Amino acid sequence: MGIFSEAVDVMYSAQGEPAQLVWHGTVYDVAPHPLCWYERRPWWERDERLPPGTGVGAVDTQIWRMVLSDGGAPPFSLDVAHYRPAGRWRVIKVYDAEDSFRTDGALDGADDDPLEGEDIDPLDGVDDFCPGPGEGLDGA
Template sequence: MGRIDEAVAVLVDHEGAPTLFRWREKDYQVSSRPVRWFARAEWWAGERAHRGIGSGVLEVEMWRFLATADGSKTSFELLHNSAANSWKLLRRFE
């Protein structure tokens, strides 16, 4: 397990949970119920928040689940930054 930290394209269901993501030209179908939690953003690594914006910019949504591509199941951890509407693959557990 290592930190990957790469942007990915993600499809979500009506509740915002990942159902499929694309990483390195391969589609991964989510095959377990995704677990969601919130974590602190790496505030020191990003752009400075504009004055008057609340503390919500310091929190990011995290997701962990099993996903399948080519028949093998692997556990992944994704970060969703709702303020920027961006997704990153943080970790792949083998």
């Protein structure tokens, strides 16, 4: 696992999901249904202006977790931030191949049996692959 902050280029599929990613000159295919969410950003510390009628990308940053392959090496995952409104992409976290976790369809096979003795939803596996909100950047 490593921490990065590098610009990349992303191409969309017809469905509006990232389909290909160019990093260090290599074109990777993105596995279907990458996970997408939004993280808050402290705009009141960062932005100098926020006049009415502006503000896309001020409150939150779009994050994609993609599984990449270039046909050769084993697939690996990374988190990419998409900064709006400028539309720039940056890699914010790279997972080593051995950081095994379920990505796409992670919830499919979730078993609804409760763990014995604890009121813990088996779906909490979700959290295993979710970084803490600050992880991946704090140490930079």
